[in-house]
Amino acid sequence: PKFTFHGFRYMQIDGFQFSNSAFTVDDVEVEILVLYSALEDAGDFKCGNEKLNKLYRNTVWSQRDNFFEIPTDCPQRDERLGWTGDAQVFAGTACCNMVSYNFFRKYLRDVREAQRSDGAVASVCPDILKYSYGAAGWADAMTIIPWVLYQRYGDKGILEENFAAMEKWVEFQRKSSDGLIRPETYYGDHLNFSSVKTPSEL
Secondary structure: OOOOOOOOOOOOOOOOOOHOOOOOOHHHHOOOOOOOOOOOOOOOOOOOHHHHHHHHHHHHHHHHHHOOOOOOOOOOOOOOEEEEEHHHHHHHHHHHEEHHHHHHHHHHHHHHOOOOOOOEEEEEOOOOOOOEOOOOOOOOOOHHHHHHHHHHHOOOOOHHHHHHHHHHHHHEEEOOOOOOOOOOOOOOOOOOOOOOOOOOOO
């Protein structure tokens, strides 16, 4: 369909083999367009270990795949959304790979617009899901991303632009905790490898 995109490694074309026509896969012409926000390269990496070089190249391609107007978490399935947790974890690496200041500056506007009046930050921005706010790790994007941008680019303006929203997020945490422990949040110890379940409050 038009107006959609998918990340993929392999493509399978189905349907023609059931149509009783002489049409074969050799008759198919496919055009693949790589779509991403065109950010200037900020750095490069190469060493004598080809596996490490491949890991770096894969990281850069993953950034391209997931930087399409907003920082998404995965382009190949139905989560092509601006998850704040993924964005804040990857922001530092993103800035090393590509000049990402304006990209994240625009995304931070989305995060501020989705922030509730009590200071809780949405897990997805733009906030199209409207169900998870204030989750540890995700909502921390409101403070982590501006700080990373300041560290990488030295522009105090990004802190000034986001300071009120950062302050609201910190105040939300203060009001919703006993001074140290916050109430259970939506995701808890997300993707825990252990059979031991960490209490979500921690």
